[in-house]
């Protein structure tokens with residue numbers, strides 16, 4: 070494998086873990102950080118204590134606060150900012166972007182103001198063409214990737230050539246396996262929407278509602294993800310894959326999940342502002358619940374779990390009442406109600 074330079078934006082937990090994968094694969098990794106202090110920590114101590122405590126980073130990873138330094142001569146860019154910051158980060162990259170590069174993003178969310186998917190925001194800002202964009206998604210907690218636990222993800226692009234180039238960069242034989250897919254819409258929607266269900270699963274655990282209820286949330290959560298996904302043009306089979314069921318299961322059941330943890334704290338009665346303060350890291354599911362609530366209305370799709378979670382998060386509905394509303398819904402036929 071030939072050495073390629075990859076510019077990474079930004080050094081949160083997932084960005085840092087993916088830097089490590091790229092550096093372990095012998096690529097030249099230059100990560101842009103907002104703060105000089107974080108760049109110094111990565112360059113001199115090879116750590117990122119705030120976002121990945123106790124991890125020892127590959128010393129070949131170099132951090133910089135200069136966008137130009139990061140992007141000059143880069144073969145590809147990797148963007149792993151929170152969804153709320155994606156447009157602003159992409160705007161900074163624009164003047165150093167050139168048409169030989171491609172961009173991989175690993176962001177799970179929507180732009181809440183426009184309801185755009187993340188690749189749409191990137192294309193809008195960089196005007197690079199959708200064939201230059203790929204999305205990396207799937208069951209992949211940063212804490213496990215940095216420990217080299219076996220992890221399998223999917224990379225989707227409108228261009229299979231771009232997806233294959235990205236697969237070459239990230240895949241290795243020891244702990245990081247990558248599949249390609251051409252269904253960008255499905256992979257992006259699956260990654261974003263599973264965070265809503267993970268918040269719900271955490272809430273259910275926080276209320277001590279048991280494993281039966283959580284399994285039902287995962288299953289019926291998948292049904293509503295598929296409903297919205299197919300209405301928005303996704304391939305339903307994508308939701309049975311790594312970005313769909315795979316990520317849904319890991320996020321709803323792993324204690325690494327910030328969405329699950331936030332839901333659990335809300336279920337135990339902690340106010341949302343306090344939960345977010347304690348987390349100190351991005352909890353994408355909250356913004357995504359708002360976006361999905363609007364998208365469900367727009368596409369005339371039923372998303373009862375999302376709907377109840379929206380009321381809990383934004384209209385102060387008591388979580389126990391939300392569960393009663395879900396349990397008391399009109400009787401249905403299971404198969405007729407799933408649109409695979």
Ligand SMILES: NC(=O)C1=CN([C@@H]2O[C@H](COP(=O)(O)OP(=O)(O)OC[C@H]3O[C@@H](n4cnc5c(N)ncnc54)[C@H](O)[C@@H]3O)[C@@H](O)[C@H]2O)C=CC1
Nearest residue numbers: 080081082083084149150151154176177209210211350351
């Ligand atoms: N942590 C994980 O295991 C995984 C996270 N993701 C996704 O990756 C995305 C990023 O999440 P994490 O890395 O976990 O978040 P994080 O909370 O660990 O880090 C966020 C990073 O973004 C930076 N940041 C925040 N606002 C910014 C702004 N306006 N401009 C520039 N930088 C800004 C922060 O300084 C920090 O470095 C999310 O969409 C998340 O869903 C996807 C898969 C796994």
Ligand SMILES: O=C(CO)COP(=O)(O)O
Nearest residue numbers: 207208209210326327328
């Ligand atoms: O997407 C993730 C794992 O695949 C990370 O989920 P959280 O943001 O809930 O930690």
